[in-house]
Amino acid sequence: MGRNIKERVFLLFPKKVVNYPITAMLIKEKNVFVNILKAEIMPNEDGYMIVDIEGKEKDIEEAKKFLKEKGVSIFPISQKIIINDKECINCGSCVGVCIPGALFLNKMFKLEFKPEKCILCSMCKDACPVGAIEIIG
Amino acid sequence: MKRSIEEINEKIRKGKAVVLRADEIVEMRKKEKVKEIFKKVDIVTTGTFGMMCSSGAFINTGHFNPPTKLQEVTLNDVKAYGGVAAVDIYIGATEKANGREDYGGAHVIEALVKGEKIKLKAKAYPTDCYPGKEIEVYISLKNINQAFLFNPRNCYQNYNAATNSSKEVLYTYMGVLLPNFGNVMFSTSGELSPLHKDPFFRTIGIGTKIFIGGTEGYVAWEGTQFNWYAERDKFTNLPIGPGGTLALIGNLKEMKSEFLKAAYIKGYGISLFLGIGIPIPLIDEEMAFYASISNEMIKTKILDYGVKRLDRPVVKITNYKELFSGWVEINGKKVKSAPRTSIYKSIEIAEILKSWIKNKKFYLTNYVKKLPIEGGFKKWEEI
Numbered sequence: 001m002g003r004n005i006k007e008r009v010f011l012l013f014p015k016k017v018v019n020y021p022i023t024a025m026l027i028k029e030k031n032v033f034v035n036i037l038k039a040e041i042m043p044n045e046d047g048y049m050i051v052d053i054e055g056k057e058k059d060i061e062e063a064k065k066f067l068k069e070k071g072v073s074i075f076p077i078s079q080k081i082i083i084n085d086k087e088c089i090n091c092g093s094c095v096g097v098c099i100p101g102a103l104f105l106n107k108m109f110k111l112e113f114k115p116e117k118c119i120l121c122s123m124c125k126d127a128c129p130v131g132a133i134e135i136i137g
Numbered sequence: 138m139k140r141s142i143e144e145i146n147e148k149i150r151k152g153k154a155v156v157l158r159a160d161e162i163v164e165m166r167k168k169e170k171v172k173e174i175f176k177k178v179d180i181v182t183t184g185t186f187g188m189m190c191s192s193g194a195f196i197n198t199g200h201f202n203p204p205t206k207l208q209e210v211t212l213n214d215v216k217a218y219g220g221v222a223a224v225d226i227y228i229g230a231t232e233k234a235n236g237r238e239d240y241g242g243a244h245v246i247e248a249l250v251k252g253e254k255i256k257l258k259a260k261a262y263p264t265d266c267y268p269g270k271e272i273e274v275y276i277s278l279k280n281i282n283q284a285f286l287f288n289p290r291n292c293y294q295n296y297n298a299a300t301n302s303s304k305e306v307l308y309t310y311m312g313v314l315l316p317n318f319g320n321v322m323f324s325t326s327g328e329l330s331p332l333h334k335d336p337f338f339r340t341i342g343i344g345t346k347i348f349i350g351g352t353e354g355y356v357a358w359e360g361t362q363f364n365w366y367a368e369r370d371k372f373t374n375l376p377i378g379p380g381g382t383l384a385l386i387g388n389l390k391e392m393k394s395e396f397l398k399a400a401y402i403k404g405y406g407i408s409l410f411l412g413i414g415i416p417i418p419l420i421d422e423e424m425a426f427y428a429s430i431s432n433e434m435i436k437t438k439i440l441d442y443g444v445k446r447l448d449r450p451v452v453k454i455t456n457y458k459e460l461f462s463g464w465v466e467i468n469g470k471k472v473k474s475a476p477r478t479s480i481y482k483s484i485e486i487a488e489i490l491k492s493w494i495k496n497k498k499f500y501l502t503n504y505v506k507k508l509p510i511e512g513g514f515k516k517w518e519e520i
Contacts, residue, residue: 012315012316012319014304014316014317015317015470016317045470046317046319046470071304071316071317073305073306073315073316089186089398089410089479089481089482090479090480090481090482091186091410091476091477091478091479092475092476092477092478092479092480093312093313093322093475093477095463095473095475096312096313096320096321096322096473096474096475097312097313097315097320098473099315099319099473101473104463105463105475105476105480105481108481109479109480109481109484110481123313126308126313126403127312127313127403129188129400129401129402129408129410129477130398130399130400130401130410131239131401
């Protein structure tokens with residue numbers, strides 16, 4: 001009997017899974033609480049969700065395994081991202097993985113960042129080839 | 138009507154040459170015919186700032202005392218090749234540092250360009266003429282004889298775009314590819330890219346003077362994997378997918394770190410961002426036609442990197458207007474697309490080359506020998 005822990009994750013849903021009651025299944029079968037903080041899910045489109053999963057460590061691991069089996073990609077969540085303008089070369093590698101469109105190239109092909117759109121999935125850091133993106137938290 | 142390189146250079150000398158960037162001539166083409174463009178414009182400057190893995194530098198350190206052959210040699214813990222003469226070495230961009238994922242040859246080359254000191258460690262087999270057994274010194278561009286980039290393959294004439302049908306996130310040289318056709322990544326400066334503007338290498342050949350890494354350099358040879366027989370678009374004659382390539386050479390001592398930057402690609406390794414610009418002389422109307430080809434007219438294939446074979450399935454044939462719009466339609470779904478090449482930098486390079494020409498710092502060259510030399514493109518069957 002361990003204590004309950006809470007983990008915040010970013011879930012990327014393929015189109016196929018969107019119509020499947022995944023959150024309900026997690027709660028009912030995997031014995032975890034799921035608190036949805038942000039979601040963008042439309043029928044027949046890929047979607048994403050930011051959730052807090054709360055429960056016993058073993059159950060959370062089981063829940064993540066279940067999600068992966070269903071084709072859902074899981075990414076840890078960070079606190080804040082910072083773009084170092086001196087290092088950034090405005091290539092667009094991060095733009096291609098920024099699902100909510102917080103990172104984009106403007107008409108002059110310069111990188112712009114709208115923090116209010118950022119969902120802190122931290123995929124941009126992995127995608128940046130010159131180490132210009134820093135994650136805090 | 139024709140216009141020779143000599144005539145163009147004479148115009149540069151007199152300050153009368155009309156030079157436009159590739160994106161500017163594309164704009165001009167919207168309003169004017171090719172014939173008019175040829176009459177008005179002498180030179181079009183191109184630019185690209187993309188990852189070019191097939192890059193590296195030859196270095197000659199100068200001889201040591203006692204004389205020592207650099208046999209097994211590392212630069213900041215990155216293995217360099219010493220199997221040439223005593224103090225000649227080659228450092229390849231993608232070579233990884235011992236025990237490190239995110240540091241490699243490209244970082245060493247960038248550090249040299251920034252003027253930093255690099256730790257050279259070498260072991261040698263002693264001989265009568267090279268008695269030294271080992272050496273540990275710091276080198277920089279100031280205390281070595283020569284350092285020049287000699288890149289076997291740069292400047293791809295078009296390249297495939299990448300997507301991913303699998304359920305897994307893929308970490309590739311084309312970037313992070315999201316599952317279930319989650320995105321499309323591509324790598325070219327499109328209408329600004331040098332070899333899109335001269336599909337049959339009518340003006341670019343061995344000896345052509347170019348912009349490389351912030352300084353002047355040259356086309357040394359045809360690039361490796363040069364594919365003359367790539368499938369071509371019937372109207373533009375441009376390859377749909379990888380075509381010609383260039384082997385380039387340039388003095389590392391004159392290069393600037395704004396135009397040469399190391400890259401670490403998670404899951405793949407090290408590469409080098411390199412800025413290249415080539416002037417396209419409008420010697421006739423045909424070259425004016427090619428030089429003014431727009432993103433919309435340049436096609437490429439989107440390949441599925443989710444299939445892990447050499448012949449990856451073609452998901453779609455698209456053009457760079459669609460790819461640069463940020464969205465591509467795949468199987469009825471709107472998919473995010475983004476470049477891996479910095480267009481911002483590419484334009485900057487084309488602009489610098491333009492200003493060099495206008496300020497009479499850069500004259501055009503006739504090539505010494507036409508490309509391709511071999512032209513073949515061989516593939517291995519599955520083993």
